[in-house]
Amino acid sequence: MKGFDGTAIVENELTEIEAKEAHKITDEIIKLHALSERTFMEIGARYRDIRDRGLFRAYGCRSFMEYVAMPELGYALSTVQAYIQMFEKVQEFNIDVSEFYKGLSYDKFRAIIPHLTDDNKEEMLSKARSLSKSALILELSGEKKNEGFSDYKPVPPVFRCRKCGGWIVDVDHKDICPGH
Numbered sequence: 385m386k387g388f389d390g391t392a393i394v395e396n397e398l399t400e401i402e403a404k405e406a407h408k409i410t411d412e413i414i415k416l417h418a419l420s421e422r423t424f425m426e427i428g429a430r431y432r433d434i435r436d437r438g439l440f441r442a443y444g445c446r447s448f449m450e451y452v453a454m455p456e457l458g459y460a461l462s463t464v465q466a467y468i469q470m471f472e473k474v475q476e477f478n479i480d481v482s483e484f485y486k487g488l489s490y491d492k493f494r495a496i497i498p499h500l501t502d503d504n505k506e507e508m509l510s511k512a513r514s515l516s517k518s519a520l521i522l523e524l525s526g527e528k529k530n531e532g533f534s535d536y537k538p539v540p541p542v543f544r545c546r547k548c549g550g551w552i553v554d555v556d557h558k559d560i561c562p563g564h
Contacts, residue, residue: 422484428471431464466494473497477505487513492520499524 398406431452434440440451452461459467470493474481477500484493492512500508511520526539540555 418484421489422481424467424490425471425474425481425484427459428464428467428469432468432471435468469497470494473500477502479505479509483509483513489517491517495521495524499527 434451435448440448443451443454445451445454449461451457452459452464470490473479473493488509489512492515495517496508496512511523515523522539522541526536529539530536537559540553540559542551542553544550545552
């Protein structure tokens with residue numbers, strides 16, 4: 385996060401008070417975002433309780449799916465299932481909920497769940513905290529694509545050429561399969 389920059393006041397024609405207010409509001413947004421990243425755990429815990437204890441019947445619902453479909457709840461079944469799964473994984477792997485205060489987001493946690501084991505828990509959490517979401521997904525796909533090989537080669541970045549619009553694969557020519 386950029387700190388207070390006095391030159392921005394002149395360039396953007398903001399007063400010092402407006403610039404300080406912008407930074408205050410941005411700090412509030414960051415705090416609220418961090419709070420929202422943790423609420424899915426609480427929601428998942430409560431949905432699991434309703435599901436596992438059959439409490440959906442209090443609403444005249446014959447099934448948990450029928451309960452989730454109630455319009456006042458406002459979540460798709462797939463979202464509810466993801467929340468429950470994440471809550472259960474936090475319990476299964478004894479993950480400290482404070483991890484979600486340290487840069488572990490909903491999206492990144494959901495991405496590492498299929499790869500999470502007791503042996504790699506700390507490594508996966510570290511990657512999820514330190515990498516961007518796209519870099520994390522690329523890294524995780526690389527691990528899957530390297531299964532069965534004795535050496536590890538990262539998945540090369542792929543991007544579009546600005547001149548012709550074709551694809552560029554950023555990889556050493558020695559790592560390209562000659563075809564068989």
